Amino acid sequence: MTEKHITIDGQTVPFTEGQTIMEAATAAGVYIPHLCHHPDFTPQGSCKLCTVNVNGRNLASCTFPAVDGQQICNNTEQLNADRKRLTQMLFVEGNHFCPSCEKSGNCQLQAVGYHLNMLDNHYPHFFALRKVDSSHPQLLLDHNRCIFCALCVRASHADGKDVFGIAGRGMNKHLVVNSSTGKLADSDISVSDKAAHICPTGAILVKGTAFKIPIGQRKFDHHDIDEAGLGEQHGE
Amino acid sequence: MANKIRVATTSLAGCFGCHMSFLDLDERLVPLADLVEFNRSPITDIKHCAPCDIGLIEGGVCNAENVHVLREFRNNCKILVAVGACSINGGLPAMRNSVPLEECLREAYLDGIGVENPMIPNDPELPLLLNKVHPIHEVVKIDYSLPGCPPSADVFWKFLTDLIAGKEPGLDYDLVHYD
Numbered sequence: 001m002t003e004k005h006i007t008i009d010g011q012t013v014p015f016t017e018g019q020t021i022m023e024a025a026t027a028a029g030v031y032i033p034h035l036c037h038h039p040d041f042t043p044q045g046s047c048k049l050c051t052v053n054v055n056g057r058n059l060a061s062c063t064f065p066a067v068d069g070q071q072i073c074n075n076t077e078q079l080n081a082d083r084k085r086l087t088q089m090l091f092v093e094g095n096h097f098c099p100s101c102e103k104s105g106n107c108q109l110q111a112v113g114y115h116l117n118m119l120d121n122h123y124p125h126f127f128a129l130r131k132v133d134s135s136h137p138q139l140l141l142d143h144n145r146c147i148f149c150a151l152c153v154r155a156s157h158a159d160g161k162d163v164f165g166i167a168g169r170g171m172n173k174h175l176v177v178n179s180s181t182g183k184l185a186d187s188d189i190s191v192s193d194k195a196a197h198i199c200p201t202g203a204i205l206v207k208g209t210a211f212k213i214p215i216g217q218r219k220f221d222h223h224d225i226d227e228a229g230l231g232e233q234h235g236e
Numbered sequence: 237m238a239n240k241i242r243v244a245t246t247s248l249a250g251c252f253g254c255h256m257s258f259l260d261l262d263e264r265l266v267p268l269a270d271l272v273e274f275n276r277s278p279i280t281d282i283k284h285c286a287p288c289d290i291g292l293i294e295g296g297v298c299n300a301e302n303v304h305v306l307r308e309f310r311n312n313c314k315i316l317v318a319v320g321a322c323s324i325n326g327g328l329p330a331m332r333n334s335v336p337l338e339e340c341l342r343e344a345y346l347d348g349i350g351v352e353n354p355m356i357p358n359d360p361e362l363p364l365l366l367n368k369v370h371p372i373h374e375v376v377k378i379d380y381s382l383p384g385c386p387p388s389a390d391v392f393w394k395f396l397t398d399l400i401a402g403k404e405p406g407l408d409y410d411l412v413h414y415d
């Protein structure tokens with residue numbers, strides 16, 4: 001079988017049949033910014049941060065299959081400018097006060113902002129009214145920081161459970177917890193579940209672990225998420 | 237030196253942490269003082285802006301006076317800079333935005349634990365609070381932003397020396413923090 005290739009920013013990247021562009025890129029150590037993608041779960045293609053230009057068309061690389069001969073632009077000024085705007089929208093849609101967030105320094109949303117040299121939020125803020133669910137003895141769910149990536153939804157399915165779901169559309173989109181009260185404490189989540197550790201932001205946190213590593217010494221404090229491997233270190 | 241670059245600074249709904257961080261420039265303040273002079277600023281106690289080259293704004297807007305001060309800066313500064321998390325996204329003061337203003341005042345001045353002589357301050361000299369705390373780019377045009385809570389002295393140094401050297405200011409990865 002002859003090896004098949006795509007080209008990303010001039011670099012030849014091999015792939016095997018059935019791989020997405022994201023999977024081929026990741027295997028070759030090429031970083032494509034992403035937030036709703038995780039290698040362990042079925043891609044859902046909602047955040048659009050991973051948008052690349054394939055033969056002249058913009059496509060989500062986490063869902064689009066690699067096809068022999070594709071010419072792909074990834075790390076371009078225009079795509080990164082678009083990604084910055086998408087990231088700014090995520091920041092103003094929720095309530096992201098990094099100085100008071102336990103996840104700061106280990107947060108992928110923040111890390112993508114750093115990677116894109118995002119210095120402001122550009123858009124007016126929503127200051128949406130969202131709740132904090134601290135009912136669970138070991139887990140905290142802060143809706144203010146949720147970006148609706150649905151990784152917790154997919155991870156919970158992989159756990160053989162169905163703890164999380166995304167409900168509503170547009171402005172009214174929100175994360176729901178599958179329990180009689182809607183509270184995390186009354187759901188069947190357990191702290192050892194994948195779903196408890198998958199969140200790319202500070203929306204789902206394990207209590208009592210938040211400041212184990214001091215602010216300033218965390219993953220993205222000194223290392224860009226595009227450095228080998230870092231982009232795939234999700235959750236804690 | 238003639239024609240020093242004129243800088244004004246203020247803290248709106250901030251904690252003065254950004255100003256303190258600026259003072260962390262320490263011995264670098266000496267060469268900086270050869271290049272810039274301070275106009276309206278807590279450092280000089282000058283109360284109103286003369287025309288300036290650079291205005292540094294710490295804090296978001298939480299009351300009517302903040303809005304007036306911010307507009308005065310915009311009207312007088314060629315380059316207006318949002319300094320720190322609060323000016324960029326409202327910061328910690330904006331965490332009150334999820335609580336109705338009346339409830340905030342009740343908790344702080346009437347019902348809170350340890351409150352003596354419960355009374356909501358109403359001296360006519362006090363600026364009226366806005367219903368919400370806002371980042372400053374929602375009120376005036378901002379030319380540059382320096383993130384961080386606070387931005388480190390190195391951020392101020394890099395930004396100001398770039399500007400003074402006539403370069404487009406930029407912050408490298410290590411200088412960009414939201415916390």
Ligand code: SF4
Pocket residue numbers: 095096097098101102103104105107108109110145201202203414
């Ligand atoms: S979740 Fe991330 S971006 Fe949001 S406040 Fe926490 S550290 Fe900042």
Ligand code: SF4
Pocket residue numbers: 145146147148149150151152153164175198199200201203204
């Ligand atoms: S809670 Fe976290 S993992 Fe779940 S949808 Fe929100 S951001 Fe994604």
Ligand code: FES
Pocket residue numbers: 033034035036037044045046047048049050051060061062063
């Ligand atoms: S990572 Fe592809 S759309 Fe979110």
